[in-house]
Amino acid sequence: MIPEHAEAKPIEIWFQDEARVGQQGTLTRVWARRGSRPRAPRDIRYEWAYIFGAVCPARGVAAGLVLPFADTAAMNAHLAEIARTVAPGAHALLVLDGAGWHGGKDLVVPEAISLLTLPPYAPELNPVENVWQFLRSNWLAISVFDGYDAIVTACCAAWNRFANDPAAVASITSRAWAQVNA
Numbered sequence: 001m002i003p004e005h006a007e008a009k010p011i012e013i014w015f016q017d018e019a020r021v022g023q024q025g026t027l028t029r030v031w032a033r034r035g036s037r038p039r040a041p042r043d044i045r046y047e048w049a050y051i052f053g054a055v056c057p058a059r060g061v062a063a064g065l066v067l068p069f070a071d072t073a074a075m076n077a078h079l080a081e082i083a084r085t086v087a088p089g090a091h092a093l094l095v096l097d098g099a100g101w102h103g104g105k106d107l108v109v110p111e112a113i114s115l116l117t118l119p120p121y122a123p124e125l126n127p128v129e130n131v132w133q134f135l136r137s138n139w140l141a142i143s144v145f146d147g148y149d150a151i152v153t154a155c156c157a158a159w160n161r162f163a164n165d166p167a168a169v170a171s172i173t174s175r176a177w178a179q180v181n182a
Contacts, residue, residue: 002114006091011180014056014082014113015173016096017128018070021140021155022048030142049151051135051159052078053128054085054094057174060166061085066155068148072104083110095178097126127173134172135162 002011023046032038052074053064063085067074079094086092092113096102098120109115123129139158145151162168 002091002093005111006114009089009091010087012056012058012086012090012092013178013180014054014086014092014094015126015128015178016052016054016078016082016094017126017132018099019051019053019132019135020048020070021051021136022046022151023145047145047148047151049148049155050074051132051155052081053131053159054078054082055128055131055169055173056085056092057127057170058179059087060170062159062163062169064159064163066152066159070099070101072101072106075101075104076106076108079108079110079113083112086112095126097123127175127178130172131162134168135159 030038050067050070051064052067052070053062055062063078063082065074065078065081067077082092082094090112093116094113095116095118097118101107102115102117118125135158139161140154143154145154
């Protein structure tokens with residue numbers, strides 16, 4: 001699984017996933033007094049962006065991109081971003097789901113990264129799913145965006161706020177079963 005050139009290097013465990021954010025939202029729940037009917041905005045236009053996010057819980061770091069499509073080209077850009085964020089001299093074991101663009105023939109995996117695909121239908125094994133819930137609960141909920149640029153701005157602001165808080169990254173994404181012992 002770990003390539004021969006990386007066997008003597010420190011190993012970092014990273015988790016990766018994508019989330020779609022945009023206009024065609026889902027039903028939103030809000031706290032309200034029983035019997036009241038609070039208003040929550042909802043848009044019916046179809047515009048969205050994708051947040052490609054990856055985290056290394058042990059270091060409390062994150063690497064993300066907001067992109068217009070979820071495809072192999074976008075995944076290649078995200079892998080390059082993750083490789084830039086891996087600690088110098090380390091090798092990353094990147095845990096991800098089985099989306100088609102995670103294993104296409106045109107996928108370019110940097111030398112500093114090895115991919116480990118999760119079993120199908122096991123989102124509970126990917127802590128980045130909790131990141132999406134956190135972002136939607138705190139900064140992306142109950143929003144009607146003026147257009148694509150507003151969606152990108154909101155996604156970037158939410159991701160950067162999360163990524164710039166190492167304690168939150170570690171707290172939300174750490175798992176006892178996903179640690180490297182020296």
